[in-house]
Amino acid sequence: MKIILNNTEESFEKDILTITEILKLKNFVFKMLVIKVNDKIIKKNEYESTIIKDGDNVMILHLVSGG
Amino acid sequence: MLHKIQNKAIGIAGCGGLGSNCAIALARIGIGKLIIVDFDIIEQSNLNRQYYFIDQIGEPKVDALEYNIRRVNKDVKVEKHHLKLDSVNIPEIFKNCDVIVEAFDHAAMKQMIIETVLSEMPDKYIVSGSGMAGWGNNNDIKTIQYDKLFICGDMISEISETLKPLAPRVGVVANMQANQVLDILINLM
Numbered sequence: 238m239k240i241i242l243n244n245t246e247e248s249f250e251k252d253i254l255t256i257t258e259i260l261k262l263k264n265f266v267f268k269m270l271v272i273k274v275n276d277k278i279i280k281k282n283e284y285e286s287t288i289i290k291d292g293d294n295v296m297i298l299h300l301v302s303g304g
Numbered sequence: 305m306l307h308k309i310q311n312k313a314i315g316i317a318g319c320g321g322l323g324s325n326c327a328i329a330l331a332r333i334g335i336g337k338l339i340i341v342d343f344d345i346i347e348q349s350n351l352n353r354q355y356y357f358i359d360q361i362g363e364p365k366v367d368a369l370e371y372n373i374r375r376v377n378k379d380v381k382v383e384k385h386h387l388k389l390d391s392v393n394i395p396e397i398f399k400n401c402d403v404i405v406e407a408f409d410h411a412a413m414k415q416m417i418i419e420t421v422l423s424e425m426p427d428k429y430i431v432s433g434s435g436m437a438g439w440g441n442n443n444d445i446k447t448i449q450y451d452k453l454f455i456c457g458d459m460i461s462e463i464s465e466t467l468k469p470l471a472p473r474v475g476v477v478a479n480m481q482a483n484q485v486l487d488i489l490i491n492l493m
Contacts, residue, residue: 244450269411271418273450278423296450298418301462303437303469304322304409 238291243298252291256284260297267299305490306333310379312489313337315401317389317417319365320344321469322433323407324355324372325478330380330485331373337381338373339401342366343388353471389413391420398428402492403485406432407478409463418453428452431484435459436477437467445476447484454488456480 239248242263249262256272256279259265272279273296279287289295314335316323319342327338342365346356360368366384373380385397394417398404404425406417414432421430435457436445444458456477463469 244448269415271415271422273422276426278419280419298450298453298455299459300411300414300418300432300434301437301460302409302411302414303435303461303463304318304320304407304414304433304474 238289240289240292241294243296254289256287256289259289259295260284263297265297265299267301269300271298271300272296273298305493308493309486309489310334310336312402313339313381313400314485315339315398315404316341316407317394317398317404318342318407318409318413319354319369320350320407320409321353321471321474322478322481323405324365324369325353325475326405326407326482326485327369327373328355328376329479329482331377333482333486334377335380337383339383339385339398340366340369340373341385341387341389341397342369343386353469353474389417391416391424394420395424398425401428403429403431403488405481405485406430407481409469411462422453426452429488430454431456431481431488433457433477433481435461436473437461437463437469439470439473442476445473445480447480454484456484 316327364386370382429452431454448455
């Protein structure tokens with residue numbers, strides 16, 4: 238499948254993936270994330286159950302402390 | 305063009321290193337109104353980066369920031385709230401803002417306000433800061449845009465015992481946020 242991940246087109250071998258699987262594949266290890274899939278905010282307890290499919294627009298933003 | 309920003313209101317969520325410096329920059333260019341929100345009191349350790357002065361130690365940050373804004377530009381309207389922002393009060397306090405500036409220190413608070421604004425206030429612009437601890441690496445600092453959300457910083461430099469937030473780099477990001485706010489406002493006109 239092809240998705241838009243953080244404003245960039247990315248291809249994955251599988252046709253569907255959960256958020257948890259994408260985080261693992263992309264090696265995103267930051268703890269504090271904001272994840273949006275097609276304009277819907279996905280909370281941490283929904284990472285396992287949220288399915289990403291072809292054509293989805295996904296934002297995975299990590300935040301670090303300081304200000 | 306610039307005189308039109310006299311009609312614009314900006315929310316400043318947190319009045320520490322990012323918020324105090326960003327608010328002053330916006331006051332200097334003649335922004336119409338600033339809604340400043342912070343629960344904290346000025347401490348000696350804040351003076352390494354925040355827009356406050358020695359004689360203001362012990363004062364609530366919102367009181368001192370209002371005073372400092374007035375010393376720069378007395379035409380700016382200031383609405384101040386001495387409280388802790390959360391997912392319930394953010395939509396109410398910032399409902400009349402054109403742009404919200406996320407200026408917290410803790411990543412959990414940054415996450416909270418971004419999630420709240422994106423889900424509860426989808427028509428609002430929000431300009432956030434992430435990754436500014438330490439020094440050097442000027443060219444790693446950038447702005448990333450996702451629709452109406454902008455993130456300024458290097459995205460990775462987190463504060464720690466050994467990597468402190470310091471005036472130069474925090475000030476760069478705070479002023480980048482102000483610059484992004486101005487760009488959004490001008491593009492809206």
